[in-house]
Amino acid sequence: MPEGCGALAGEPLAEIALGIADAQDRAAVVAHLESCPACRDELRAMTEVADGLLELVPPAEPPVGFEERVLAVTQPAPRTVRRRWPRLVAAAAMVAVALAGGWALAGRLSSPAPAGNGAVETAALRAGNRTVGQVVLVEHAHPWMSLRLDAGPHDVTVRCQVVGNDGRKVTVGTFWVADGRGYWAATLPADLSVSKAQLLLPGGRVLAAATILPG
Amino acid sequence: MGLPIQDLPDEVLLAGYGQGDPELAVAFVRRFQARVFGVALAIAGNPSVAEDVAQQAFVRAWRHAGAYDPRRASVGGWLGVITRNLALDAARVRPAAGLDPSGLLERLVDPAPAADPEGLLVAAEAAGTLREALRSLPREQATAVVLAGMVGLSASQIAEREGIPLGTAKTRVRTALRRLRAELEVQRAHRA
Numbered sequence: 345m346p347e348g349c350g351a352l353a354g355e356p357l358a359e360i361a362l363g364i365a366d367a368q369d370r371a372a373v374v375a376h377l378e379s380c381p382a383c384r385d386e387l388r389a390m391t392e393v394a395d396g397l398l399e400l401v402p403p404a405e406p407p408v409g410f411e412e413r414v415l416a417v418t419q420p421a422p423r424t425v426r427r428r429w430p431r432l433v434a435a436a437a438m439v440a441v442a443l444a445g446g447w448a449l450a451g452r453l454s455s456p457a458p459a460g461n462g463a464v465e466t467a468a469l470r471a472g473n474r475t476v477g478q479v480v481l482v483e484h485a486h487p488w489m490s491l492r493l494d495a496g497p498h499d500v501t502v503r504c505q506v507v508g509n510d511g512r513k514v515t516v517g518t519f520w521v522a523d524g525r526g527y528w529a530a531t532l533p534a535d536l537s538v539s540k541a542q543l544l545l546p547g548g549r550v551l552a553a554a555t556i557l558p559g
Numbered sequence: 560m561g562l563p564i565q566d567l568p569d570e571v572l573l574a575g576y577g578q579g580d581p582e583l584a585v586a587f588v589r590r591f592q593a594r595v596f597g598v599a600l601a602i603a604g605n606p607s608v609a610e611d612v613a614q615q616a617f618v619r620a621w622r623h624a625g626a627y628d629p630r631r632a633s634v635g636g637w638l639g640v641i642t643r644n645l646a647l648d649a650a651r652v653r654p655a656a657g658l659d660p661s662g663l664l665e666r667l668v669d670p671a672p673a674a675d676p677e678g679l680l681v682a683a684e685a686a687g688t689l690r691e692a693l694r695s696l697p698r699e700q701a702t703a704v705v706l707a708g709m710v711g712l713s714a715s716q717i718a719e720r721e722g723i724p725l726g727t728a729k730t731r732v733r734t735a736l737r738r739l740r741a742e743l744e745v746q747r748a749h750r751a
C-alpha cells in the first residue's frame with residue numbers, strides 16, 4: 345500500500361499486476377487509479393515484478409524449422425516495408441521521454457565488433473567532445489537509422505538531419521525530447537550515402553552530431 | 560566501424576522485424592525463439608501446443624512492433640508477456656491441466672545450466688536478482704505467486720488447488736508479490 349493512500353484497503357493491486365483479478369476488483373481499482381498517482385505507481389512497480397517472473401523460465405530450443413515458419417508468415421514479401429514504417433516512427437517518437445532503466449543493452453554496442461559486416465554502422469553521437477548518444481545505420485535496400493540520445497536538453501523539439509557524401513542534407517524526422525533522453529528510428533533515402541547524422545535545435549544550431557566512417 | 564547484426568540492441572532488431580527487414584527479422588527470431596518457446600512450453604506443457612503458441616507470439620510481436628514501449632518493459636519481457644497470455648488462452652479450456660507447479664517452481668529458482676546462454680545474457684542480471692528473491696520466499700508464497708503469475712490461476716483456483724481458504728490464498732499472493740518487490744529494491748540499493 346503506498347503511503348498516504350488508504351483507499352484500496354483490500355489491496356487487489358497484486359492480483360491485477362499478476363493478471364488474475366476478477367472483474368469486480370478490477371473495476372473498483374481502475375476507478376480509483378484514475379485519481380490516484382500513488383496507486384498507479386504502485387501498480388506499475390508490481391506489474392514489473394510480476395512480468396519479471398517470466399524471465400526466470402529456462403529457455404528451450406523450438407523444433408527444427410520453427411524460425412523458417414515464423415519468417416514465412418511475418419516476412420512474406422518486402423512490399424509491406426514502407427507501409428508499416430510510419431507507425432513505428434510515430435510510436436518511437438512518442439517514447440522520446442524517460443527511458444528509465446532502458447537501454448540496458450547499450451553496453452553491448454560498445455563491445456569490440458568483429459569486422460566483416462558492413463551492413464550496419466554505429467557511431468557515437470557527440471556534442472563538442474562529449475558523447476551524448478549513439479547512431480545506428482542499417483544499410484539495406486530500405487536503409488534506416490536509429491538514434492539514441494542519453495544527455496540532451498529538456499522539453500525541446502529537435503530535428504534529425506543526415507548529410508550525404510555529396511553534401512546533400514535531408515531531414516529524416518523531428519522529435520520531442522522531454523527530459524534529455526530518447527530513442528528514435530527513421531527511414532533514410534535509398535540513394536543517399538550518409539556521412540554524418542546530426543540533431544538540430546529549433547534555431548538551427550547543431551546540438552550533436554555523429555560522423556559515419558565508411559565501412 | 561561495422562557492427563555485426565547479432566550485436567545490435569533488442570529494440571533495433573524488433574524495429575527491423577516489424578519493418579520487414581529480412582536480415583534483422585532473422586536475427587530477431589534467432590535471438591528470442593528459445594526464450595519464447597521456453598515460456599510457451601512451461602505454461603502449455605505440450606510441445607506441439609507450445610510451438611503453436613510461440614509462433615502466434617512472434618506474429619503478434621510483428622504486428623504490434625510499433626506499439627512496443629521501452630519505458631514499460633524490455634523487449635524480452637514484452638515478448639514474454641505476449642507469449643504467456645497466448646499460452647494461457649490456449650490452456651483456458653482446461654486450466655493448468657497436467658501442470659506440475661512445484662516442478663515449475665523448481666525450474667524457476669534452480670534452473671539447469673542454460674542450453675542457450677546467449678539468449679539469456681540480456682536478462683541475466685535482473686533475472687538472477689529476482690530468482691534470489693523468489694528463493695528467499697516461504698515455499699507456499701513462492702508457489703502461490705508462480706501459480707498466479709505464470710499459470711494464470713485466480714486466487715480461488717489457487718485456494719482450491721492448495722486446499723486452503725480463499726483469504727489465505729489472496730494473502731499468500733499479495734504478500735509474495737510485495738516481498739519480491741521489496742527484496743528487489745533492497746538488492747538494487749545494495750548495488751547502487
Ligand SMILES: [Zn+2]
Pocket residue numbers: 349350351352376380382383384
Ligand atoms: Zn490510491
